[in-house]
Amino acid sequence: MADHILETEGLTKEFNGFVAVDHVALGVRTGTIHALIGPNGAGKTTCFNLLTGFLPATAGRIRFKGRDITGMRPAEVARLGLVRSFQISAVFPRLTALENVRLALQRARGRSFDFWRSERVLARYNDRAHQLLFDVGLSEFVHTVAGQLAYGQKRALEIATTLALDPEMMLLDEPTAGMTHADVERIVELIHTIRAGRTILMVEHNLSVVEGLCDTITVLTRGRVLAEGDYAAVSANPEVIAAYLGSEAPHAEPAHA
Amino acid sequence: MSATTETPAPAAAPAAHGIFGFTRAQAVAFVVMLAAIVILPHILYPIFLMRVLMGALFACAFNLLIGYLGLLSFGHAAFYGMGAYLGAWALKVWHLDAALAILVGGATGGLLGLALGWLAIRRSGIYFAMITLALAQMVYFFCVEAPFTGGEDGIQQIPRGVAFGLFPLHSDMAMYWFTAAIFLAGFLLIHRVIHSPFGQVLKAIRENEPRAISLGYRVQDYKLIAFVLSAFLSGIAGATTSVIFGIATLDGVVSDRSGDVVLTTLVGGLGTVFGPVVGAAVTTAMENYLAQFGSWVTITQGAIFVVCVLAFRRGIVGEVAARLKLSL
Numbered sequence: 001m002a003d004h005i006l007e008t009e010g011l012t013k014e015f016n017g018f019v020a021v022d023h024v025a026l027g028v029r030t031g032t033i034h035a036l037i038g039p040n041g042a043g044k045t046t047c048f049n050l051l052t053g054f055l056p057a058t059a060g061r062i063r064f065k066g067r068d069i070t071g072m073r074p075a076e077v078a079r080l081g082l083v084r085s086f087q088i089s090a091v092f093p094r095l096t097a098l099e100n101v102r103l104a105l106q107r108a109r110g111r112s113f114d115f116w117r118s119e120r121v122l123a124r125y126n127d128r129a130h131q132l133l134f135d136v137g138l139s140e141f142v143h144t145v146a147g148q149l150a151y152g153q154k155r156a157l158e159i160a161t162t163l164a165l166d167p168e169m170m171l172l173d174e175p176t177a178g179m180t181h182a183d184v185e186r187i188v189e190l191i192h193t194i195r196a197g198r199t200i201l202m203v204e205h206n207l208s209v210v211e212g213l214c215d216t217i218t219v220l221t222r223g224r225v226l227a228e229g230d231y232a233a234v235s236a237n238p239e240v241i242a243a244y245l246g247s248e249a250p251h252a253e254p255a256h257a
Numbered sequence: 258m259s260a261t262t263e264t265p266a267p268a269a270a271p272a273a274h275g276i277f278g279f280t281r282a283q284a285v286a287f288v289v290m291l292a293a294i295v296i297l298p299h300i301l302y303p304i305f306l307m308r309v310l311m312g313a314l315f316a317c318a319f320n321l322l323i324g325y326l327g328l329l330s331f332g333h334a335a336f337y338g339m340g341a342y343l344g345a346w347a348l349k350v351w352h353l354d355a356a357l358a359i360l361v362g363g364a365t366g367g368l369l370g371l372a373l374g375w376l377a378i379r380r381s382g383i384y385f386a387m388i389t390l391a392l393a394q395m396v397y398f399f400c401v402e403a404p405f406t407g408g409e410d411g412i413q414q415i416p417r418g419v420a421f422g423l424f425p426l427h428s429d430m431a432m433y434w435f436t437a438a439i440f441l442a443g444f445l446l447i448h449r450v451i452h453s454p455f456g457q458v459l460k461a462i463r464e465n466e467p468r469a470i471s472l473g474y475r476v477q478d479y480k481l482i483a484f485v486l487s488a489f490l491s492g493i494a495g496a497t498t499s500v501i502f503g504i505a506t507l508d509g510v511v512s513d514r515s516g517d518v519v520l521t522t523l524v525g526g527l528g529t530v531f532g533p534v535v536g537a538a539v540t541t542a543m544e545n546y547l548a549q550f551g552s553w554v555t556i557t558q559g560a561i562f563v564v565c566v567l568a569f570r571r572g573i574v575g576e577v578a579a580r581l582k583l584s585l
Contacts, residue, residue, distance in 0.1 A: 078473035092464035103461050104472050106454055115455035118278055122454055
């Protein structure tokens with residue numbers, strides 16, 4: 001199991017007796033794109049919150065790069081190189097796109113407690129921030145206040161901000177949710193380009209996105225792992241088809257079988 | 258604080274870092290404020306103006322938390338009042354230099370802020386407000402009982418003394434210039450904090466705390482530092498006020514004081530640079546000129562508060578800035 005960058009063992013989360021995540025054993029191999037799919041309420045986002053320390057696990061262990069990170073505070077998890085995005089677009093709405101990205105650069109490179117300095121010292125991060133915004137196609141919006149960006153642009157900005165930390169592993173929570181077709185294609189392309197040297201775990205509803213992008217897929221239902229494998233194997237699994245048809249129709253046909 | 262429902266702040270021009278991080282509009286407003294500080298003591302009663310200046314510093318310190326971090330403290334009287342007591346004590350009993358005594362007051366506020374803030378920042382929203390209120394009430398009752406505060410009488414007949422060993426502060430004009438210098442130093446310090454790399458993180462926390470955490474920021478540390486800075490400046494304001502009036506009483510630590518600073522900041526404009534200053538001028542003027550009507554002061558204040566919250570949610574400066582599409 002040495003090539004697993006992130007592993008969980010018996011990961012469980014209970015909310016007042018309701019088991020949202022039930023003994024999940026997840027293994028994400030280094031350098032892969034791994035998808036977590038499943039119907040609404042399957043526990044995908046709860047899993048993300050557990051992995052990144054935003055929620056304490058009721059039971060089970062989480063290991064990142066061989067290190068036990070169970071119970072670690074979320075900021076510390078992020079500092080280890082496991083950085084998440086959020087389902088609702090997570091930008092700083094009243095700051096400009098440049099300032100959004102710079103906040104991540106500023107954290108990664110220190111200099112954040114110095115309240116007596118002018119913010120002009122942050123100009124040193126501008127070149128890198130411009131590059132990152134260019135990479136995600138936001139060159140024209142560098143000085144636009146993030147709250148005024150279109151939805152897809154906000155997601156792109158969020159990815160640029162996350163990339164600014166140069167994390168070893170990124171957790172993307174529904175990166176294409178609510179996007180137009182053109183935006184979805186752009187994000188997929190973007191994920192393709194940023195995967196080099198990184199591991200990505202993503203929650204995704206859009207199965208056509210998952211099909212083209214992900215090496216491994218884990219299907220969750222009611223907090224449990226229902227199936228795991230590549231797209232062909234998972235989409236042919238009768239239990240997966242039943243689970244999907246039983247609750248909600250996926251955006252693409254789950255199986256050709 | 259739901260930032261999404263508010264109109265987004267006007268996009269700051271990329272190179273709008275003029276003098277000391279002021280935008281052009283702010284630089285103009287600053288010059289107007291400087292002119293007022295220089296000219297007004299020749300027209301109005303300096304004691305009144307000193308009250309305005311220290312009310313403004315107190316409100317600016319409070320605004321650092323509510324306006325730039327979204328933390329509503331209902332306990333700032335504790336820092337202001339304890340700063341006033343210790344500043345008074347340092348001057349009257351220890352016979353320290355006036356400037357040093359005021360720094361003692363600031364340090365008192367800061368240290369108390371460290372202790373109270375450390376407890377309060379564990380919660381946010383209404384819980385944060387309630388914890389600060391409760392802790393400040395404990396400080397109040399401590400002051401009622403502790404012998405050194407003089408109980409109901411307070412610490413009286415505090416000599417104004419000498420500042421920096423050079424400037425005797427006995428005359429009101431000398432005291433005024435000293436007060437004005439303290440106000441300006443505090444005001445510029447806050448402005449620098451807001452426009453520092455640290456201030457940038459504070460804004461990020463206000464805008465989206467989970468996201469700031471997910472970028473690896475230990476947000477509690479930032480909140481605590483901001484809280485201590487705010488408490489320090491509140492202590493400075495309290496101590497300076499006790500030097501001005503030669504008296505430090507329970508009036509400084511009582512919860513009304515915490516309420517006043519909320520009102521002042523709201524009337525002037527939350528999260529604006531000049532709002533707390535304008536707010537302090539308005540509320541102090543009201544207290545001063547309506548004093549003859551007795552309890553009508555409180556009723557008028559209440560009415561203004563209601564009108565402000567209902568009709569001018571951005572406060573005076575906030576409304577003006579929004580109309581002119583400027584950042585003030």
